[in-house]
Amino acid sequence: MSSTLSHSGRVAVVTGAAGGFGHAISTELARRGADIIAVDLNPADHTVAAVEEAGRKAVQLQADISDPAQVAAITPEMLGFAGRVDILVNNAGIFPFENLFELDFARWKRIQEINLDSQFLITKAVIGSMRDNGWGRIVNLASNSLGLAVPNMVPYMASKGAVIGFTRALASDLAPYGITVNAISPTASRTPGGEHFIGEDTLTMVAGMQAIKRVGTAADIVGVACFLSSEDSSFVTGQTIVADGGLVRV
Template sequence: MSGSHTGRVAVITGAAGGLGREFSLALAARGCDIAIADIADATAVAADIEALGRRTFVQRCDLSDAAQIKLFVEGVLESFGRCDILVNNAAYMPVTPFAELTLEQFRRFEAINVEASFLLAKLLTPGMSERGYGRIVQIASSTTGTPMPGFLAYVTTKMAGIGLTRALAAEFGGDGILVNALSPGLTRTVESEKNLPTELFDSVRDLQLIKRTEEPADLVGALLFLTSEHCGFVTGQTINCDGGVRF
């Protein structure tokens, strides 16, 4: 599978840590140059990527701001000349009870979890279409099938991301651009451990067929397939990678 990524350019949002960091390093190890947009500082990840012999472009970017996204894409194209792989990984997910959720807060969920993916696709697919090759992966969530209190805005926007995936796949199937969603279960990261109670990890683990908590590395194999040349006839799909969770 490694040869199918060699020389590609991958754009990954939210890659300063967590899943995005794991995805960036895995793609770099297989020959991709990496561009990262994150509101957090991603210079440490960039250094790790460059230690693997790949080039990087990193820009701090509030993905709720369309102007910042456009500047990021301009930087990517100036640095690399193209994008072959887009991984819409960044997510906004503070746990907010519905009674406390304001329209302004809900719109921030929409902006980061859906609108940023739309705009990045809008800006990067013309080049993919021209070259006849592209891979877009939207990181979804198992919460779309098993919503919990406090996650209304997150679940709603993650479901919208799945709809965007299916619709983009229909738009670009004739152009060699394959668009799929990858749906993790509850994954242990620094952010998830900080924001979610320990008992939630325990209860989800007990409902999985695989009886351990999911780690970022567990998603890498699926991500590598969906972004590779070997994924030649899979599009418009949501791939569940959640340990077989059964509620």
């Protein structure tokens, strides 16, 4: 990873910060000079510790960010941590397989709330700060599954397809304020969430279909997230970068 301070003085909100992708992104942003607001439903002590070990400040906020009331409750703490937010990484989400014939509406809604509504709610909470400062970077986590023919993924693919649409539309609305919005589509990866929802056999099978034939890890998307949240990506917005070892070609 880069040792340069490409994010020096920036303040980043990372959702799902306790998990594999969120922890890795938070840690590397800190190494590059950013202070971190680690948001997760679960405790993120290890992420805060890693950020502080990198010499940066961090705070963890525990909340269900699919719940508007809980997002409203943590918003003053997000904005008050450093007086502004420069970077938002919308990483929180789940990766469920669901049989369509057994799927009920309540489960469908819950998946959309976690994977899509949470991104809207956190984005709404911080874009005023970005607008006021004339600079911002929003990075949304999508999925390469949209380019695959995988069964039992109707609600998941629907939610992640909506994330890509959200990214594209939001980029148009926020560009006048110096804010870019992009998405990353990872592959099935060996993270705690990936191992829980996907399993080792499927991870190995997917790796065999990729051009780069190894199982993806959180480290494989960190560089993309850092690029999209830096000054280097100032002319990139509304895009989805597929970081999946060459499985899907776009």
